[in-house]
Amino acid sequence: MNRNLNPNLPRLIPLLLALLLPGLAQAKLNVVATTPDIAAIAKEIGGSAVDITTLAKPTEDPHFVDAKPSFIVKLNHADAIIEGGAELEIGWLPALLDQARNSKLAPGAPAHISCAEGVQMLEVPTALDRSRGDIHAAGNPHFFVDPVNAKKAAEHIRDAFCNLDQKSSETFRANFQKFSDALDAKLKEWQAALAPYKGQQIVAYHNSWPYFGERFGLKIDLFLEPKPGVPPTPPHLAEVITKMKADKVHVIIVDPYLDRRTAETVAAKTGATVVDVTQFPGGVKGTDGGYIQLMDYLVKALGSALAKTN
Numbered sequence: 001m002n003r004n005l006n007p008n009l010p011r012l013i014p015l016l017l018a019l020l021l022p023g024l025a026q027a028k029l030n031v032v033a034t035t036p037d038i039a040a041i042a043k044e045i046g047g048s049a050v051d052i053t054t055l056a057k058p059t060e061d062p063h064f065v066d067a068k069p070s071f072i073v074k075l076n077h078a079d080a081i082i083e084g085g086a087e088l089e090i091g092w093l094p095a096l097l098d099q100a101r102n103s104k105l106a107p108g109a110p111a112h113i114s115c116a117e118g119v120q121m122l123e124v125p126t127a128l129d130r131s132r133g134d135i136h137a138a139g140n141p142h143f144f145v146d147p148v149n150a151k152k153a154a155e156h157i158r159d160a161f162c163n164l165d166q167k168s169s170e171t172f173r174a175n176f177q178k179f180s181d182a183l184d185a186k187l188k189e190w191q192a193a194l195a196p197y198k199g200q201q202i203v204a205y206h207n208s209w210p211y212f213g214e215r216f217g218l219k220i221d222l223f224l225e226p227k228p229g230v231p232p233t234p235p236h237l238a239e240v241i242t243k244m245k246a247d248k249v250h251v252i253i254v255d256p257y258l259d260r261r262t263a264e265t266v267a268a269k270t271g272a273t274v275v276d277v278t279q280f281p282g283g284v285k286g287t288d289g290g291y292i293q294l295m296d297y298l299v300k301a302l303g304s305a306l307a308k309t310n
């Protein structure tokens with residue numbers, strides 16, 4: 001006489017276990033990303049299976065991030081760290097990792113994910129010239145604004161996540177495919193939008209746009225900084241102004257953490273337009289919706305500035 005036993009019980013057991021063991025049922029991968037662009041891409045792949053903490057603010061210079069003591073605690077508890085690599089974070093991340101004492105995150109460990117691996121780096125110097133102030137000693141580390149590189153990084157993050165959390169690997173693979181398909185479709189749209197301006201020159205404050213320039217056919221090779229990380233000097237700016245006038249360059253781009261007034265001074269002397277740009281979702285108004293929205297903003301902002309000056 002087993003009539004009192006609920007016939008649904010076998011089916012209810014997994015549900016009961018999930019209720020009793022919420023920690024086990026929802027163990028998420030606890031991931032730290034150095035910058036908001038990396039965090040946005042990791043979120044696309046990880047979805048609800050990961051918790052992501054971002055160290056740098058979207059308005060902060062990724063080379064010089066204000067390292068807070070709370071970062072050490074976050075890194076101590078993390079299951080994975082994702083960095084851009086190529087020395088982008090060399091001025092602040094290694095010291096934090098040392099203090100965090102989390103052996104899982106040691107460079108080279110599976111939970112230390114460096115996005116630069118597998119990316120075709122531009123401007124790799126044949127000889128180190130860090131002594132002269134250049135902070136791009138391992139090549140140009142600002143590669144995420146080329147969607148092809150964003151996809152490579154996403155692939156790398158997917159593989160690392162699958163390795164660290166095998167039970168969620170189907171989710172990570174499906175999320176990657178969705179992001180990858182969206183990027184492929186958008187890339188065509190972005191290239192078409194900027195195609196009319198092929199070969200045009202743009203002045204940047206800091207040399208962080210060669211990957212964007214290469215992908216979209218723009219020449220972004222004249223800079224307000226004499227060298228990456230070295231502040232503008234009057235003789236250097238005078239040279240830039242002369243070149244801008246000679247080559248009829250009408251657009252200057254500036255990131256939120258750089259000195260917009262310097263860009264405005266140069267613009268006033270050349271009749272150029274200053275355009276606010278960012279490489280990080282949330283760095284400029286209207287970009288906080290993720291990587292694709294950020295790229296939409298950049299393509300639109302540059303396209304309309306170049307259209308005005310044609």
Ligand SMILES: [Zn+2]
Nearest residue numbers: 063207208228
């Ligand atoms: Zn840089």
